[in-house]
Amino acid sequence: xxxxxxxxxxxxxxxxxxxxxxxxxxxxxxxxxxxxxxxxxxxxxxxxxxxxxxxxxxxxxxxxxxxxxxxxxxxxxxxxxxxxxxxxxxxxxxxxxxxxxxxxxxxxxxxxxxxxxxxxxxxxxxxxxxxxxxxxxxxxxxxxxxxxxxxxxxxxxxxxxxxxxxxxxxxxxxxxxxxxxxxxxxxxxxxxxxxxxxxxxxxxxxxxxxxxxxxxxxxxxxxxxxxxxxxxxxxxxxxxxxxxxxxxxxxxxxxxxxxxxxxxxxxxxxxxxxxxxxxxxxxxxxxxxxxxxxxxxxxxxxxxxxxxxxxxxxxxxxxxxxxxxxxxxxxxxxxxxxxxxxxxxxxxxxxxxxxxxxxxxxxxxxxxxxxxxxxxxxxxxxxxxxxxxxxxxxxxxxxxxxxxxxxxxxxxxxxxxxxxxxxxxxxxxxxxxxxxxxxxxxxxxxx
Ligand code: GAP
Numbered sequence: 490x491x492x493x494x495x496x497x498x499x500x501x502x503x504x505x506x507x508x509x510x511x512x513x514x515x516x517x518x519x520x521x522x523x524x525x526x527x528x529x530x531x532x533x534x535x536x537x538x539x540x541x542x543x544x545x546x547x548x549x550x551x552x553x554x555x556x557x558x559x560x561x562x563x564x565x566x567x568x569x570x571x572x573x574x575x576x577x578x579x580x581x582x583x584x585x586x587x588x589x590x591x592x593x594x595x596x597x598x599x600x601x602x603x604x605x606x607x608x609x610x611x612x613x614x615x616x617x618x619x620x621x622x623x624x625x626x627x628x629x630x631x632x633x634x635x636x637x638x639x640x641x642x643x644x645x646x647x648x649x650x651x652x653x654x655x656x657x658x659x660x661x662x663x664x665x666x667x668x669x670x671x672x673x674x675x676x677x678x679x680x681x682x683x684x685x686x687x688x689x690x691x692x693x694x695x696x697x698x699x700x701x702x703x704x705x706x707x708x709x710x711x712x713x714x715x716x717x718x719x720x721x722x723x724x725x726x727x728x729x730x731x732x733x734x735x736x737x738x739x740x741x742x743x744x745x746x747x748x749x750x751x752x753x754x755x756x757x758x759x760x761x762x763x764x765x766x767x768x769x770x771x772x773x774x775x776x777x778x779x780x781x782x783x784x785x786x787x788x789x790x791x792x793x794x795x796x797x798x799x800x801x802x803x804x805x806x807x808x809x810x811x812x813x814x815x816x817x818x819x820x821x822x823x824x825x826x827x828x829x830x831x832x833x834x835x836x837x838x839x840x841x842x843x844x845x846x847x848x849x850x851x852x853x854x855x856x857x858x859x860x861x862x863x864x865x866x867x868x869x870x871x872x873x874x875x876x877x878x879x880x881x882x883x884x885x886x887x888x889x890x891x892x893x894x895x896x897x898x899x900x901x902x903x904x905x906x907x908x909x910x911x912x913x914x915x916x917x918x919x920x921x922x923x924x925x926x927x928x929x930x931x932x933x934x935x936x
Contacts, residue, residue: 515666550633831892849879
C-alpha cells in the first residue's frame with residue numbers, strides 16, 4: 490500500500506485533500522492522471538450498463554436530499570455504526586473494528602458501551618438556519634433512483650424488467666476512515682437498480698453476480714483475487730433479503746469492492762406507503778402536486794405491481810484502488826536493473842499514447858510530432874500527450890510507470906520516410922510504423 494500511495498502522489502494520481510492546510514481526514518483529491526483513470530472506469534461501467542442494454546436508462550440526480558426520503562428509506566433510524574470511546578485517551582472507534590476490544594491508540598480495554606452513530610451528513614438549506622431547514626448529503630445514490638422511478642417510467646415507456654443506472658458522489662461520516670481511498674467520507678458509487686417482477690428476483694440476482702464478476706475481470710482484476718461473500722442474515726442491511734459481496738484482496742486485506750443486494754420491494758414500497766407524509770408537506774407548501782404510487786403496470790395482466798429490485802452497487806474509489814493494485818508491477822530487467830510498470834488495461838490508461846520528439850530543439854521533428862498528436866487526438870479515444878522533454882529513456886520510464894500503452898518516437902528518419910518508432914509498454918518491443926497507419930495501429934492496441 491505504501492508503494493502505491495507514493496506512486497499516486499509522485500505521478501499525480503491521488504493527493505491528500507486540503508494538504509496545504511494539514512489535510513481533511515477521509516478525503517482525497519484525484520490529480521491529472523487520477524481523474525483520467527477514474528473517468529475511464531466510470532465510462533467503462535456506463536457503457537456496459539446503459540449503452541449495452543436498451544432496457545437500462547441513466548440518471549444524474551441531486552446530492553442534497555429531502556430528509557423525508559431518508560426517513561422513509563430507513564436510513565434515519567438504522568444507518569449507523571456502533572461507536573465506542575476510549576475512557577483513557579478519549580479516542581473514538583468503530584466497535585466492530587477493534588480486535589480484542591482494545592483501543593488502537595493506547596491499548597486500553599476501558600471503553601464505553603457501544604452506541605449507534607448515524608453516518609449521514611446534514612447541511613443547512615437556505616438562508617435561515619432552523620430545525621427543519623436541513624437536508625442530507627445522500628449516503629447512497631440509490632434513493633434518488635427510487636424517488637425518480639415514476640419519472641423515468643413515464644418518460645421512457647419502460648416495462649419490466651428494466652434498470653436505472655447512476656454514478657455519483659455519496660457521503661458517510663465514517664467513524665474511522667482508513668486505508669487510503671478504501672474507506673473515505675466522500676466517495677463515488679456506480680449503482681444500478683434493476684427492477685423485476687416479484688418471483689423473478691432470485692434468478693436475476695444470481696445472473697447479476699456473474700455479470701459483475703465478468704466486468705471486473707475485463708477491468709484487469711484477476712478472478713482468483715475476487716471472492717464471493719454471502720452476507721449472513723445478521724449482517725444484512727435493513728432493506729436486503731440477500732446480499733452477495735464481491736470481495737477483493739486489497740493490499741490491506743480481503744474487503745468489499747461491490748455489494749449486490751436483493752432489496753425486494755422495500756424502498757419503492759416504503760416510499761409509496763408513506764405518501765401521507767408527502768401530502769402533509771404538500772399541504773404546508775400549498776402545493777397539491779403530490780406523488781403517486783411507485784408501481785408499474787404488468788403488461789400481461791394489466792395489474793399494478795411494486796417491482797423487486799436487484800442492486801449491484803460498486804465503489805469507484807475502491808475500484809481505482811483495486812485496479813491500481815493489480816496493475817502495479819516491478820519487473821526485473823537484464824543487468825540487474827528493474828522497472829516499475831503499470832500494466833493497466835489500455836482502455837483504462839490515463840494517457841493512451843505519448844508522442845516523443847527525439848530532439849526537443851529540432852523544430853521540424855517537434856512540428857511533425859505535434860501534427861501526429863493532433864491527428865491521434867481527433868480519434869477521441871482518450872488523452873494523447875506530446876512529451877517534449879528530449880529524453881527518450883526518461884520518457885519511456887515515466888510512461889511505463891503511469892501505464893501508457895504506447896510511446897511513439899519521432900526521429901530524423903521520420904522526416905524522410907514518414908514513419909515512426911512505436912514502443913509497446915508490456916513487451917518493450919519497438920517497431921517501425923508508417924504515420925499513415927498510426928490511427929488504425931492505435932485503435933487496435935487500445936481496444
Ligand atoms: N446502495 C447500496 C450501498 O450503498 P454499500 O455496501 O453500503 O451499499 C456500496 O456501498 C459500495 O460503495 C461498497 O461496496 C463500496 O465499494 C462503496 N463504499 C461504501 N462505503 C464507502 C466508503 N466509506 N468509502 C469508499 N467506498 C465506499
